[in-house]
Amino acid sequence: MAISSPFTPGDLPRVLIGRARERTRLGDLLARVVTFGELAGPPVVLHAPRGLGKTSLLRDTEDRARELGFVTAWVACAKGSPMLAELATSVRQALVDADILDERTRRGVLATVGLEVGVPGITLKGELAPGDAPAPPPAAAIAGLERMLHTFAASIRDRGGAGLLVLIDELHAAPYAELGILLNAMQNLAGRRADNPLALMTAGLPSTPEMIMRAATFGERSEFIGLERFDEPDARRVLAEPATAVDVSWTDDALRVALDIADGNPYLLQLVGDATWQAAAPEAGAKLGVAAVGSGERLMAGQLAAMCRARWDSASELEQAFLGAMADFGEEVVPRERIATTMQRESRAISVPRARLIDRGIIEAAGRGKLRFTLPGMATWIRDYQGG
Ligand SMILES: Nc1ncnc2c1ncn2[C@@H]1O[C@H](COP(=O)(O)OP(=O)(O)O)[C@@H](O)[C@H]1O
Ligand SMILES: [Mg+2]
Structure with a gap:
């Protein structure tokens, strides 16, 4: 069958591959809370384009933290939605689930937090336009959030837990003013480190670090961790290990072709693995061959095209011209000078579209003065799209 x-x-992922260095670092920060009952240090910010494994690593950290006795609260930000109100809801639910607080304390704390964090006009403020000076975050909201995090983290510790872990995904989509409130509250809690057994770990697109640094002057003290594509040994493991677990293997040639298609991108590795699997419909003991990878590649073409299309459509006209010039070059890594020449502009004149495309994770630096697409296959898609 x-x-x-x-x-x-x-x-x-069914099997989380690699990320050894990052997992060690995140584990050390959790251990600090467990051992000393104190703040884990400055907020952690995982940053990378889509599909590189930020959410997977954050969930893995949440699992490990729970095993260490943390109570964890998870928030996924979305454009136009308030973050802090959701944070308060999520922390409350985590405490209810963990049976930490008695009803009266919980309601007491949440009443103040609800009032102060939910100050009208704060939660719904939009993004900051480049060059705008950020308004100072309102002191009452900072104090409210600070009190909530402190009270809940300390109660967890009092009841024998390790502390509180707050995880925020898609942080780049958080309302700007709320980000300032969060960073300020964390900074104040750091001033009384020993009283606050808690950790804040977040993830977002490559624009996130800069956004954090603009939201608060001390934002630069956050711990920024960039995720890269997998190197060859780890990429092999992403394809091989889930298959081996159910007694299916790859021929050497098939593995070679699949690795070439995905080029170390975690999402594409999973996609090419899945598509090959569908094409082959293997039984236990079977080997996935080159023909199956070829049929798989055709199966996944629609998905890949939709992703390229979405990235292309999100780009302005000037950005599209930039992407077109990159695709024209024909090789994976494109010298910046070449893009300027193709666009018939000075190198300086293309720095804005370049920065915006990097911020949104559509392209990335690949060595000094060189760029590449973050999604393998995007250059081919653009050439086909523009040619036909
Ligand atoms: N460490 C890993 N090992 C195996 N697969 C992974 C790993 N990290 C991510 N993936 C896979 O890559 C894809 C994207 O992961 P995700 O965590 O959603 O990325 P992001 O949050 O950066 O967009 C998913 O299909 C996931 O299964
Ligand atoms: Mg994600």
Whole structure:
């Protein structure tokens, strides 16, 4: 009987591969809370383009923290939605689930927090336009958030837990004013480190670090961790290990072709693995061959095209011209000078579209003065799209 696919494009991986350095670092920060009952240090910010494994690593950290006795609260930001109100709801739910606070304390704390964090006009303020001076975050909201985090973290510790772990995903989509409130509250809590057994770990697109540094002067003290594509050994493991677990293997040639298609991108590795699997419908003991990878590649073409299309459509006209010039070059890594020449502009004149495309994770630096697409296959898609 055919076995269902062990690959997980767009979902948490069944087997989390690699990220050893990052996992060690995140583990050390959690250990600090466990051992000393104090703040884990400045906020952690995982940053990378889409599909590189930020959410997967954040969820892995949440699992490990729970095993260490943390109570964890998860927030996923979305453009136009308030973050702090959701944070308060999520922390409250976590405490209810963990059975930490008695009803009266919980309601007491939440009443103040609800009032102060939910000050009208704060939660719904939009993004800051480049060059705008950020308004100072309102002191009452900072104090409210600070009190909530302190009270809840300390109560968890009092009841024998390790502390509170707050995880915020898609942080780049957080309302700007709320980000300032959060960073200020964390900074104040750091001043009384020993009283606050808690950690804040976040993830977002490459624009996130700059956004944090603009939201608060001390934002630069956050711990920024960039995620890269997988190197060859780890990429092999992403394809091989989930298959091996259900007694299916790859021929050497098939693995080679699949690795070339995905080029170390975690999402594409899962996608090519999954598509090959669907094409082959393997039974236990079977080997995935080159033909199956070829059929798989055709199966995944629609998905890949939709992703390229979405990235292309999100770009302005000037940005599209920039992307077109990159695609024209024909090789994966494109010298910046070449893009300027193709666009018939001075190098300086293309720095704005370049920065915006990097911020949104559509392209990335690949060595000094060189760029590449973050999604393998995007250059081909653009050439086809513009040619036909
Ligand atoms: N460490 C990993 N090992 C195996 N697969 C991974 C790993 N990290 C991410 N993936 C896979 O890559 C894809 C994107 O992961 P995700 O965490 O959603 O990325 P992001 O949050 O950066 O967009 C998912 O299909 C996931 O299964
Ligand atoms: Mg994600």
